Amino acid sequence: MxxxxxxxxxxxxxxxxxxxxxxxxxxxxxxAEMDAMPLPEAVDAVTEALQRGDTGYPYGTGYADAYADLAASRWGWRPAPEQLRRAGDVMNAMLSLLLGNTAEGDHIVINPPVYPPFWQIIAGYRRHITQVPLTASGRLDLAALEAAFTGPDAPTAYLLCSPHNPTGTIHTPEELSAVARLCAEHDVLLIVDEIHALLVDPGAAFTPILSLPDAQNAVVTFSAGKCWNLAAFKAGLYIRGTEASALFDRLPPLANQSTGHIGALAHTAALRHGxxxxxxxxxxxxxxxxxxxxxxxxxxxxxxxxxxxxxxxxxxxxxxxxxxxxxxxxxxxxxxxxxxxxxxxxxxxxxxxxxxxxxxxxxxxxxxxxxxxxx
Ligand SMILES: Cc1ncc(COP(=O)(O)O)c(C=O)c1O
CATH class of the missing domain: 3.90.1150.10 (Aspartate Aminotransferase, domain 1)
Known part of the structure; x- marks a missing residue:
């Protein structure tokens, strides 16, 4: 095949x-669009929904449940239902987390080179960007992160891309734990974009940050849109750590309401069968x-x-x-x-x-x- x-x-x-x-x-x-035909089960889910006239608003936790089942079977970690919320897509979820948890004028950390919208949701919403570049070998620079967290413009949030777009770096569990501990110590909200989670070479191990016991302060944004080339269908998830229970209460109004129903059905089919x-x-x-x-x-x-x-x-x-x-x-x-x-x-x-x-x-x-x- x-x-x-x-x-x-x-x-x-x-x-x-x-x-x-x-x-x-x-x-x-x-x-980042793939030159492949989509997963047949995702096509069927969309086609059948249209044939039913099922073109209304999303309902239920089907997407979240499918993600939890996949996380359990693939990564040996299962988020509880209360850790998951619907999102419209990954970048708007990250933006909502920033708007709900940081203020204008705050400093937000990113790791250049990094996906252009990371820059846009900070600078475009009157926050300041603190750059902590990846090292020459493409790894997270823990010493530079600590220096940024303790410097004069102490940040309130950190946007981490895992795996990293564009370098393709897969962060190790040790790196992810160290980053989460640093964020907890310095009161920095750790927002992790895991949209590329399954896009790893055969045999390479991706670690979802929330599978790590000492990273429960983090919040993850995910969408099946990237792994299954379903960007045409807007849907996604917020997943919070067990110690980040207040986060969902601080999301701005409507932050959970932009999921498309057929998008959620297509993504759910991908997570279940793809x-x-x-x-x-x-x-x-x-x-x-x-x-x-x-x-x-x-x-x-x-x-x-x-x-x-x-x-x-x-x-x-x-x-x-x-x-x-x-x-x-x-x-x-x-x-x-x-x-x-x-x-x-x-x-x-x-x-x-x-x-x-x-x-x-x-x-x-x-x-x-x-x-x-x-x-
Ligand atoms: C790291 C990363 N985050 C987010 C997105 C876009 O996701 P969404 O369309 O769900 O906002 C992409 C798309 O390529 C991406 O590479």
Missing amino acids: SLFTLSEADLRARTSLKWQTFPSDVLPMWV EAWVDQVMVEVAANKDLLTRLVAERLPGVRYDRAPGTYLAWLDCSGLGLERPRDHFLAQGKVAFNNGSDFGADYGQYIRMNLAASPELITEAVERMATSLG
Whole structure:
């Protein structure tokens, strides 16, 4: 079975962001949409709901229950019903947590390079960003976090991405426990985005932070939208630690009310029936990571790719190429579109992010276009 078999013509017929933003001579390898057909059970859930005329408001705890069952079977940890709440999507859930628990003018910590909306929900809502970059090897910098927590602009919250977008770092249980203890000690609200939770290489172990006994001060945001490529269906979850019981009471009004009913049905079907599907995605993505490693070595001297076990994204350091703006160069000269590293942090303009949830043929074509553009 192979999931990335759609022809380029079929992909270009899609009307979503990845395939429509650029003209048809550009190969889009950017935003995190997968070039796969969706899980059949998710399609059935949506189709059957439409056939029933079941297009009203969401009801019940089906999504939360499906998440709890998956967490128990996959990670050996089961959140209790009172730890779970519906959300519309991950970024709005994180924003609601920030609005309910921090004030204008507060300082909020993030780890650049990091997913651009992390910057936007802080700076766009009149909070200040405290940058604690990942280390050169892509790990959390515990000493720098402690320095930030004890510095003059002590933060009130910390947005952690786990696994980390764009580097693909999977944080270890030790790192996660240490971070949670630091946050508890310095009264920093720890908000963890686990949307990439199942997107890990075969054999790589992801640890949900709330499975750790000393991280019960954290709150997690999750959505099946990323792992099963269901971003078209808005739904998600808040999951709070056992010691964070007050958090849900402090959410702003309507923070739980933006879930789409059919979105919740599609995500629930994915959580109940889609583990083999996402694991197959990551078998193919792992092969794509190997392919990219080989192609970069052969065709792109000057580009550095450090293969990482999390996500289907590749974070490529192009500083050896001597280009002013690598992403713009590859778009204009190579007709291949990547995410611009500078969107993940001002210091990362020499990086591009490449989407590997694609066929090996398109990944090979993307590298060929890059190589050709370099002359
Ligand atoms: C780390 C991270 N968080 C959140 C999102 C978006 O999630 P949602 O559409 O549920 O807000 C993405 C999408 O790629 C992501 O990579």
